[in-house]
Amino acid sequence: MERLVYSDVRETLYREVLPNGLEVIVLPKEGFRKTYATFSTRYGSIDNRFAVGDRPPIEVPDGIAHFLEHKMFEEPTGDIFATFASQGASANAFTSFDRTVYLFSATEQIEKNLVTLLDFVQHPYFTDENVEKEKGIIEQEINMYRDNADWRVYFGLIDAMYHNHPIHIDIAGTVESIRQIDKATLYRCYETFYHPGNMMLFVVGGVDAERIFGLVRDNQSRKSFPPQEEIRRFFDAEPESVKKPKTKAVLPVSLPKCMFGFKEKRTGFTGRELQRREAATKLMLESLIGPSSPLYQSLYDDNLISDSFGHEYNSAPDYAFSVIGGDTPDPDALLDRFRVAVDRALADGLQKTSFERAKRKKSAVICAC
Template structure:
């Protein structure tokens, strides 16, 4: 077991790669009562075209990673949630674009809950009957989200941006696509992506690292697995430019919802370069658009935004995009005002004093996050699966310069890569803004 010490953030991480390929990371937090554990696979909604080892190239229905996550909680003996609850734990799972994560939090029976987590994720139970039953459940979920304005404006923007890359496909898939899923496809995806060599176990909290690591070693040694070979993922080349500059629908909302953003021209960055891009872009966006910025205050004073206004940035080796906006009384004016502010920043650069203040603020937020085992558990795997280290963010932020932020500003804000997504009130609620 390797001991990895990070003096800058005063954290000590323990790491071991087991013989079956599973990567295990333990982060003891002295004095903390609650323990969080995440068992994650580098498998998300975008992984719909793949091959591993000698397998033929396979394309699977959209939404299958999310479907698989749902089915993992069903065991021959019943619902696994009940087992966790009986052991004093709260359990959950989620599927994102590029990972699926199973987790629990507990203050007691940590070893029993960790064993339960490992065992149920490594014991799939798919039958024709339970798969068919799940289709109806997920179809209802998809239909429910189709009426959710926040969900529709968010995914509407990604759909407007991307032409080929599967990031634009709803994580849950469509009703049509999930009805193409059967137990054989689920086992194919499970056996490919849930191999221990494609997974990561992370435990943080008031734990004894030696005792927990020994439990994990013993648990995994009792589950022999075969080598499946390297997993290859395939994506169709994404054209430059957006699919459509404006996507608009009408739903029952009191105020229009407006999200807009810029699609990156990705260029196969390595993990270190991607980390720099990630932190630089977020710092640049916070300086320009954050709640302490002059732009935010002027938009708020003019009643163009509410507390719902914000931004986010998502990036991977083969996609990247910003999302800006929220509820607004005038979507057209909001977009134009932000575009004007971007134009001014492109001419003059970011304000140096505002940049330094924002940099200190983000460093402070990062350090506070490290006091929350729950927050650490949520972020650790995301960085690791990109070949990055959550505990190396501090030096990444500290080394950022105004020149880098201004260069990133000029690179990211390309009007040919801009898309807008609107959810407008239904016709009887009010006319569409001009």
């Protein structure tokens, strides 16, 4: 077990990679009552074309990572949510562009809930019948999001930025793509991406690190996994340009929604370099347009934005983009004001007080984890 001390944020992590490849990280928080655990796999919506080892590449239907996440909660004995609830835990899961994460939070029966988390994620149960049933459920979810203005504008923006990269495809896929999913393909994807060597368990809260590691080691030693082969992912070449400078959709909303983004031309960053780039970009966005920035306050005072206005940054080795926006009565005026502010920041730099405030805020968030 490796001990990692981060004195700047007063945190100590414990890390170990088990013989089967599973990475386990524990962050003890003395005096904390609630514990959080996440069990994640490096598998998301963009992983629709891949190969294992020296085998030929295969292409799977869009939305299959999200579909698989849904199906993992179904066991022969019933719904796993009920098991967590009976043990005093709140459980959930989500699929992003490049991750699928299963999680729970609880103040009691932590070890029992942790075993439940490990066991259900490592025990897939798919049948022809339950796969067909799930298609109807996810189809309803897809149709529901089609009526969600915030979701439509967000993915409309990503689709306008990217020509070929699968990040522009909705995480849930399409009604047509999920109809192509079958039991065999689900097992194929599960066996590829849910190997312990492609996964990480993270536990934070009022726990004893030694006990957690002992429990996880014992749990994993009782299970058998084949050696993991290299996973190769394939993406079509993506031009530096955006696909469409502007796009528009008409939906019944009380105020127009304006979202604008920046697609980065330089990609390929990994590891610490990618982490530094992400931290720097988030600091820049918070300094420039965060709720405490002069720009945000002036836009708010002029009624060009509301408290729905915000920003985010997404990055991975093969893509990176910023998203900014929210409700506004005048999208064109908002964009004009933002362009002026960006030109000023490029010429004069970020305001020092805004940058220092953003840096302190980020440090406070890290310390409060």
